[in-house]
Amino acid sequence: MSTHEYDIVVVGSGTAGCYAAATAAQEGLDVAVVERKDEEAAGHIACGDALKGANSFPDAIPKSKIESSFTNTAVDHGRFEIPSEDAVLNIPVPGELAVIDRWEYGRKIIDAADEAGAEFHYDTVVTDVLQDNSGRVTGVRGKRKGEVETFEAEITVDAAGALSVLQDNADFSDATFDTNVSYSQFCSAYREIVEVPEPVDWNDALVFKPTDRASGYLWYFPRTPTEINVGLGFQMTEEPMKLVKDLRKDLRSRPEFEGAEVVDKLGAALPTRRPYDSATAPGMVAVGDAAGLVNPTTGGGIAGAAYSGKYAAEEAISAISGGRADEELWRYNEKVMDHFGARYAALDVYNVLSTAVEVDELTSMLASLPGEPIAEALYSGKTSIGPKTALKTLRGAIGHLDQLWEIYQVRNLAEELLAHYESYPDRPSALPRWQDERDSIMERVYERTGADPKY
16 A cells, blocks of 8 residues: 555546645645546546636636537537427527547646646545544545555545545535435436537537437537537436437438547436535535536536636645635635525526426427527526516417416416525525525525435
């Protein structure tokens, strides 16, 4: 058995992990990144490849270092295909958007973190969390080629992705770290990279299409006019879908994919839930997917992961320099909620609503609505779908007034929830009362939508 000592150990070399490692290493801290894949495969992650907020990344790994992996920057709208209504809904996407080569992007951020001074330990599978008698996390234990490796550190950054093994093994009984986490709050997804003989005529759009169940959807994201990221996912609350079979069925129905070649395939789980109430414990902080930091309505999480890594490293640096590594890194939670976490929590209300709506009813209603308010709801957590908008679309939505009224009322609850998250507590002791008030809002969401409780 070999033992390594660092200031910070980061588990996982995805976006959040690399940005955390680069931020800390640039400040002169000794940083280890522990990655289960080998050096060649590291960075190869199942992803839709769509990057929202492509114009803004933390300085530790600026856009200039990763921009060569942006293979399609011409995307400016979402194309929602609604076969049951024989309709296509084009929705503008606000802000800069890019479709990337995710493996190339993964290599770029690993190289940048390495250049910053982080040390990478590949082929190392973390199996346990180290904690002292007070419950403070002091590092991790793993295996590399059958040999036990121990990584001791002042701060451990959990960047191990959805349903992280670190959280399964750590004892958080004396911490605020969110343990109200279940597989049912996640999505199982599968994607392929497909090369087509001729350019698709929708290469400036992200294409979405519902599956036969409201719990799932298909996507077609063009990396280039002839290289498409295609995939589908389903909410784990539902009966499992035959992901590969269902994707193949849809591909065969699309003439533009005749003669296509699959060049890569990969599956993964991702959060479709609100951010963790707290992703901190003495000596440990969770980032990216490991803290539920994904837009629950779109699955987008790259930019948020980058900033969560930055914020985690900043608080870790402050704690180590101030001798506070045995305390909760609470300010990290505040930064995340202030930047994007509150918005993601509000968006989760619409995810809850979708579980209580029949797929045919939902798609028929979407086909009748204007695109801009839907885009605002999907990306900002707010929506302009109110009485005035309903009246403007009365002709097309005459058969959906009950559903529109329902959405309007749910929208009010989402904005109430957003306001509550914007008053996230500034100290751990205030968290229980804040949670009680939040849960009372969620009870009204469940009552209004008829959905089963998610948390």
